[in-house]
Structures are given as structure tokens and as C-alpha cells.
Amino acid sequence: MPLGFHKMHANGDDFVVVDSRTSPNPIASNLAGLLGDRNRGIGFNQIAVMLDCDDADARLMFWNADGSSLDACGSATRGAADILMRESDITSVALRTNRGLLTCERTSTGAISVNMGKPLFNWSDIPLALEMDTSVLPLAGDPAACSMGNPHCTYFVDDLSAVEIATIGPVIETNPLFPLRTNVHFVQIIDPEHIRLRIWERGGGIALGSGSCCCGAAVNGIRRGFLDNCVEVECDGGAVTVQWDGVGPVFLTGPVETTFSGIITDTLLKI
Template structure:
């Protein structure tokens, strides 16, 4: 069968939604990799597949553009929630991901808010290669680490514009300390309610934004005592809000938009 998809973005952080409810999941690692190719495919940072679910409105699974799977994607979760809420004409739904059940809501301003679950700090949950203090890693620059369903490593710098992310990002992503590799953040604290964030994304390069990275960066800043519990996170593509009380779940709020919809015909799918 032809494959229908929707290309969306959250402040320029682009992703593709494939709705596979009432059908078998058509997306494989190789198909995700081919669709993610910006020269020969659709192009995206992440892909989310919407599946049927017994205990939630739907289930989501995620792929990176390189064909690797991931457990969390704040931008694509908000995009899927936006589509499903419009379809059902509701302002709140519950989605299941590998992070558990996530409640999503449409705010009065029209943005989408998602409860991303509680951050993880134990070295084995991130994961790291051995036991250590995850608030201050034994790396130059003293970064902090956490997991939002995927690994995050946060550096606090004086000026993000001075960081050569394209050069140092790949090295940090694959540092032996992280057996599953890691997302890398570079955070400049503007004030206690506002940070400037640039990202090297695991399996993706330098995105205009990333929902889970915004959460991880804000969480690490709050646990360091640098930030208040509600933070405006300014990425290259725009700003989202991250709220965390220091103990419970992280709430991510920001805009999503549909760029276009399309169909990949059978002949191309067979070629893929």
C-alpha cells in the first residue's frame, strides 16, 4: 500500500508523522533511514509512527534520520498530539511511548503541552559506562547528565556562539562514557528564567531545536541551582517552555505546525 505521511515542525525542528492505526506498522529501520535522507527522501530529524493502543488514545514509536530507534521525542510527540486532538476535537489526550503514558494538552494560546515524565539521574539509567556522580561528570568542562528516555549531556558555557559544535559535537556524542552515545547541549544562562541552547543531537547533527534536549538542558540547569522551575529555552529555531519542580515530571510546552502532507507510492516503497 502507498505510505501517507505528514511533515511537521516545532520551531524548525522537523519531523514526520506516519499514522499506522488500524494497520500493520510499515516503518522499518531502513525505510526510516531512506525517508530521513534530505537529498533522496523526505528529510527529518525524527519520525513518529502512530499505532493503536489498548490503554491510551494511541501509541508512538520513534526513529532518527539514521534509522536508529529512540524512546523519546518531545517535538514529534507534540506534533502527533496536535493531529490527534484536532481529529477528535478535544484539548487533551494520553499517548503511550516507551517513557510510559504521557498526557498532552492544547493550551489557551494554541501551543501543545506534554508531560514528558520524570527525568532519570542514576548512572545506569542514562546510561553511563560505570557508576559516578551524574551532576558533574569526569569530563573537561564538568558537564551534567540525565535521561529523558534518551541520554543527555549538558555543558554550561559563557557564550554558545563561540562553541564549534560541528567539530566537537560528534566526539562528545560518541565519548566512551556513554555506551549508547548521547545528545550534547551547550547552555548559556541568560538569567534564571531564560537560557540559550544549542544542540548536537545523537544520530542527527545540529537541529534548530529538540524537545527532549530542551527538557534535559533545563533539568540539568535546575538541579545545578542555576535556574528557576520554569525556564524559557531559546534554541536556534525558536523558544519553548520547560517546567520542572525538581522532583516530579517535566512539562514541555511549545508550538507545532504542519508543513505539508504526502504519499510515497508502492513503486518507491519497493525501491526503498
């Protein structure tokens, strides 16, 4: 039967949410790749599927536009939370992901705040190909690495305008040091509470924003001692707030909006 979807974005970081709480998950890698095509499909950076869950309001599964799967997506998590809160006229939900149980709340401004879980720093958790100190990687530019359920590599630069994201990003994404590839961040520090971030997203290319990348970039900056525990992260598409006390979970807060809703036809679902 035809499948409904919601096209949404968080500061221009666009994603699709498919509600399959009453039916089996229809999305697999090949269909995610077809739907992610901006010329022949819907077009998005990520797609999230909401499924029934015994211990949460829903379970979320995520894919990139190239059909690869991922365990975390801060923007799509906020979008799914927004849908569920509006549906039941509530201000908090819990969502089960491969990152664990993520609690989400609507703030007084209408933004969505998500507990994104604790960042991971062990080389094998990111993962990296070799055991090493993840706070300073053995790559030109001395980036730092962490995982927010997906791998992140953060460079701190003096001038973002001088960085050729489209040239450097794919080279770092596919570096053998990252067996599952990596998201790549380029950070210019405005002050300890404000950074400017540009993103090369694993499986997606240059992105206007990314919730998990904002978290990873801020976390790596806090680890290095460059940033305070609450940081405004300004991406090409807009700003979010990331909070991390250096020990516990990371909190991501920002806006989400629905662009349009539609139907995926039976013809495409059978491909």
C-alpha cells in the same frame, strides 16, 4: 498500499508523523534511514509512527534520520498530539511511548504541552559506561547528564558564540562514556528563567530545536541550582517552556505546525 504522512516542525525541529493506527507498523530502521535522507527521501530529524493502543489514544514509536531508534521525542509527540486533537476536536490526549503514558494538552495560545515523565539520573539509566555522579561528569567542561528516555549531556558555557558545535558535538556524542551515544547541549544562562541552547543531536547533528534536549538542558540546570523551576529555552529555531519542580515529571510546552502532507509510494515501502 501507499502510506500517508505529515511533515511537521516545532520551531524548525522538523519531523514526520505516519498514521498506522489501522495497519501494521511499516517503518523499520532501514526505511527510516531512507526517508530521513534530505536529498532522496522526505528529510527530517525524527519520524514518529502512530499505532493503535488499548490504553491510550495512540502508541508512538520513534526513529532518528540515521535509522536509529529512540524512546522519546518531545517535538514529534507534540505533533502527533496536535493531529489527534484536531481530528477529534478535543484539547487533550494520552499517548503511549517507551517512556510511558504521556498526557498532552492544548493551551489557550494553541501550543501543545506534554508531560514528558520524570527525568532519570542514575548512571545505569542514562546509560553511562561506569558508575558515577551524573551531576558532574569526569569530562573537560564538567557537564551534567540525565535521561529523558534518551541520553543528554549538558555543558554550561559563558559564550555560545565561541563554541564550535560541529567540532565538539560529534566527539562528545561518541565518547566511550556513552555506550548508546548521547545528545549534547551547550547552554548559556541569560537569567534563572531564560537560557540560550544550542544542540548537537544524537544521530542528527546540529538541530534548530529538540523537545527532549530542551527538557534535559533545563533539568540539568535546575539540578545544578542555576535555574528556576520554569525556564524559557531559546533554541536556534525558537523558544519553548520547560517546567520541573525538581521531583516529579517534566512539562514541555511549545508550538507545532504542519508543513505539508504526502504519500510514501509502494515502491519505497518495499525496499
